[in-house]
Amino acid sequence: MSQPSTHSDAETAPRLVLEQLSCERDDRLLFSGLSLTASAGEIWQITGANGAGKTTLLRILVGLHGFYEGVCQWWQPQWQQELLYLGHQPGVREELNPLENLRYACALSEQGGDPMAALAAVGLQGFEDVPAAHLSAGQKRRIALARLWLEHKAVWVLDEPYTAIDQDGVAALDQQIQQAAQAGALVIYTSHHQVGDGVRRLHLAHGQADVLAGGLA
Amino acid sequence: MSVFRAALSRELLVLWRSPAEIINPLFFFVMVISLFPLAISPKPELLALVAPGVLWVAALLAVMLSLDGLFRRDQESGVLELLLTAPVMAVVPVSAKLLAHWLLTGLPLVLISPVLAHMLQLPDGVLGTVMLSLLLGTPALTIIGAIGAALTVGLNRGGILLAVLVLPLYIPVLIFGAGAVSAAVDGGAVNGILAILGALLALTVSLGPLAVAAGLKISSGN
Numbered sequence: 410m411s412q413p414s415t416h417s418d419a420e421t422a423p424r425l426v427l428e429q430l431s432c433e434r435d436d437r438l439l440f441s442g443l444s445l446t447a448s449a450g451e452i453w454q455i456t457g458a459n460g461a462g463k464t465t466l467l468r469i470l471v472g473l474h475g476f477y478e479g480v481c482q483w484w485q486p487q488w489q490q491e492l493l494y495l496g497h498q499p500g501v502r503e504e505l506n507p508l509e510n511l512r513y514a515c516a517l518s519e520q521g522g523d524p525m526a527a528l529a530a531v532g533l534q535g536f537e538d539v540p541a542a543h544l545s546a547g548q549k550r551r552i553a554l555a556r557l558w559l560e561h562k563a564v565w566v567l568d569e570p571y572t573a574i575d576q577d578g579v580a581a582l583d584q585q586i587q588q589a590a591q592a593g594a595l596v597i598y599t600s601h602h603q604v605g606d607g608v609r610r611l612h613l614a615h616g617q618a619d620v621l622a623g624g625l626a
Numbered sequence: 627m628s629v630f631r632a633a634l635s636r637e638l639l640v641l642w643r644s645p646a647e648i649i650n651p652l653f654f655f656v657m658v659i660s661l662f663p664l665a666i667s668p669k670p671e672l673l674a675l676v677a678p679g680v681l682w683v684a685a686l687l688a689v690m691l692s693l694d695g696l697f698r699r700d701q702e703s704g705v706l707e708l709l710l711t712a713p714v715m716a717v718v719p720v721s722a723k724l725l726a727h728w729l730l731t732g733l734p735l736v737l738i739s740p741v742l743a744h745m746l747q748l749p750d751g752v753l754g755t756v757m758l759s760l761l762l763g764t765p766a767l768t769i770i771g772a773i774g775a776a777l778t779v780g781l782n783r784g785g786i787l788l789a790v791l792v793l794p795l796y797i798p799v800l801i802f803g804a805g806a807v808s809a810a811v812d813g814g815a816v817n818g819i820l821a822i823l824g825a826l827l828a829l830t831v832s833l834g835p836l837a838v839a840a841g842l843k844i845s846s847g848n
Contacts (some may be wrong), residue, residue, distance in 0.1 A: 424787075471711045481682040487715040498704025504643040509636065516632035517712040517719060540643075 457613035522559030637726030777842030
């Protein structure tokens with residue numbers, strides 16, 4: 410269920426269609442006339458100045474923000490089954506240790522896999538039992554990122570996944586995102602950091618949304 | 627069902643590790659009730675007259691006090707977004723949260739109430755009714771209050787707004803809860819009043835979690 414569909418299908422299947430999407434917030438136009446089709450196997454980077462509406466756009470995509478005009482259409486009605494969303498905040502409660510936090514996130518999103526191995530993969534080995542209150546901002550972010558090392562979902566929506574992550578972590582994350590895309594996942598993320606070649610870019614500025622095609626397009 | 631179980635154990639764990647959330651309402655309940663004999667008069671006949679109302683008002687405020695932070699920290703930490711984007715219906719983890727919250731904040735009020743009722747000079751024969759009325763009433767108070775907490779979670783200072791939203795809805799529970807205890811003090815029949823409290827509980831348990839989940843969606847911006 411959680412594995413993306415077969416490779417040949419996955420390469421071309423459109424996963425997300427946006428048509429004339431526009432959003433206003435506090436009487437300010439964040440973006441308008443945003444149309445794009447994102448398919449399986451693609452990586453989309455959303456850039457823009459602080460306050461340009463990157464987080465709001467992601468929240469619209471995952472259904473958290475309902476005040477917009479236009480069409481935001483996923484490829485299947487049960488798309489939430491296949492969604493891995495990491496929000497602006499890491500979603501980590503300080504009372505719980507990394508393992509408990511991760512297990513709860515997995516239970517909610519019905520994501521299988523080995524939590525211990527995932528925590529080890531993000532460099533939290535030996536910290537499984539430490540309350541998150543005693544961890545650094547980067548380590549808390551890593552707890553959330555550990556979900557990328559569990560069973561793959563077909564769509565990844567990541568809000569600033571690189572925040573507070575050190576150089577080695579950034580490299581590991583780049584690799585994981587590229588592997589997921591190669592395996593047929595659609596990855597949409599906001600960051601100023603570019604994962605690698607062939608990334609499609611969407612730039613939000615002054616109420617406009619411009620699709621800047623990446624190397625592959 | 628496994629989601630419910632995982633969520634329930636997680637909520638109990640979170641609450642257990644922040645003991646202030648459990649102790650504050652209980653402490654408030656005990657404090658308010660122990661101040662009344664000092665402030666009014668320790669005369670048994672006078673205390674017994676006001677005791678049902680005092681017990682119930684104190685319990686109601688204690689429950690409301692515990693609710694302001696019900697969703698706040700989950701919202702600040704981003705767990706709420708996780709919950710609302712999950713493939714499971716939000717009502718499942720929300721119900722687990724409400725159950726855990728009542729078990730660790732509402733149930734202690736019920737368990738300590740006989741001691742406080744005794745302190746307010748209520749006859750021993752009505753202690754059972756006191757406990758039963760609170761057992762039926764406090765879960766309803768928790769769930770109704772959670773609807774208000776869900777709607778105000780996005781606001782920085784939702785405390786007063788929460789009270790304004792929730793207090794009118796608390797009134798039926800208060801009337802029948804305190805009414806049951808008063809009737810027991812007067813030696814009247816209490817079963818009918820307790821049945822109405824039970825009906826209120828059934829209503830809130832069946833529909834409340836849905837309203838809470840919808841409230842959280844509204845607060846998130848839907």
